[in-house]
Amino acid sequence: MTVVPFENLSLQKQCPVCGNNIGPSHRRFKLQKDPDVWMLKCSKCNLGTCEYIPSDNFLSGLYDPDHYAASLTSNLKLSNKLASNISNKCSFLFSSKQKISILDYGGGNGALCNALMLDLRSRYKNIKFESVVVDVYNSLDYEDISFLSVEEFDNASDKFDIVIASAVLEHLTNPKKILDKLIYLLNTDGVFYARTPYEIPLVKLNIGYKTSWPIHLHDMGPDFWEFIGNNYKDQIDFIQSKTSVIETSIMNRPIRTSIAFLLKIPSLIETSFIKNNISYNGVIWGLVGGWEVIFKKIR
Numbered sequence: 001m002t003v004v005p006f007e008n009l010s011l012q013k014q015c016p017v018c019g020n021n022i023g024p025s026h027r028r029f030k031l032q033k034d035p036d037v038w039m040l041k042c043s044k045c046n047l048g049t050c051e052y053i054p055s056d057n058f059l060s061g062l063y064d065p066d067h068y069a070a071s072l073t074s075n076l077k078l079s080n081k082l083a084s085n086i087s088n089k090c091s092f093l094f095s096s097k098q099k100i101s102i103l104d105y106g107g108g109n110g111a112l113c114n115a116l117m118l119d120l121r122s123r124y125k126n127i128k129f130e131s132v133v134v135d136v137y138n139s140l141d142y143e144d145i146s147f148l149s150v151e152e153f154d155n156a157s158d159k160f161d162i163v164i165a166s167a168v169l170e171h172l173t174n175p176k177k178i179l180d181k182l183i184y185l186l187n188t189d190g191v192f193y194a195r196t197p198y199e200i201p202l203v204k205l206n207i208g209y210k211t212s213w214p215i216h217l218h219d220m221g222p223d224f225w226e227f228i229g230n231n232y233k234d235q236i237d238f239i240q241s242k243t244s245v246i247e248t249s250i251m252n253r254p255i256r257t258s259i260a261f262l263l264k265i266p267s268l269i270e271t272s273f274i275k276n277n278i279s280y281n282g283v284i285w286g287l288v289g290g291w292e293v294i295f296k297k298i299r
């Protein structure tokens with residue numbers, strides 16, 4: 001496990017999403033020892049976040065493409081599964097459009113963006129699709145996807161019909177700034193998709209489950225996304241908020257995949273049948289590891 005040295009850490013006194021004061025009373029479990037860094041949980045927006053944030057320099061070293069490959073980049077089946085779910089949930093977009101633009105923030109080599117375009121092109125033959133991947137390094141494997149660096153993205157103002165933030169918000173030192181911008185860049189009726197880790201309940205079981213610190217700086221589960229839904233309620237409407245798809249396959253990782261499947265069933269029952277009928281904050285069954293949301297921009 002990577003231990004971040006003290007000189008590369010700075011204390012987070014305020015929650016990086018809602019600005020609420022955070023400190024030792026919000027501690028949940030230790031992310032690393034010597035120097036100790038705890039996972040905190042904000043009592044206002046429910047963001048799980050690290051007590052000390054690593055410096056930008058330290059983080060860019062971690063993401064050097066020579067030794068870092070996002071799991072999605074190497075998992076085509078997962079990309080196809082995610083793409084098909086996004087396509088199914090945004091069919092309302094296509095009734096009057098001739099052109100659909102897609103932004104994939106933190107899209108790596110473009111695998112998910114490409115899978116989504118292939119899926120949509122096979123369903124909507126008369127619509128033109130254009131897409132842009134934003135990332136720190138250009139590692140795109142697909143010629144028909146454009147690239148924008150994170151620095152260029154700061155000045156981007158073109159709007160998009162579909163915005164993807166798959167497994168990326170948890171890596172950012174400034175998740176609120178990026179989330180605000182991604183929502184701003186959505187056209188009215190546009191669709192936003194995010195997939196984030198929701199691991200605090202699993203780690204707290206003390207059965208050896210670990211988060212991906214310092215690659216993951218935050219934990220964003222259903223209660224966090226409910227806060228976001230309320231915070232942006234004039235702008236967005238939720239289409240889906242449920243446990244994320246299983247990342248491994250039964251062929252490659254049979255035991256891990258079976259356990260993940262069994263743990264996700266109670267959550268799917270809860271979000272599909274129970275929570276829809278009785279509204280309450282967060283979820284009762286939290287042993288799922290990841291969360292997935294889709295919402296629509298209403299104005």
Ligand SMILES: [Zn+2]
Pocket residue numbers: 015016017018019020042043044045046047
């Ligand atoms: Zn907060």
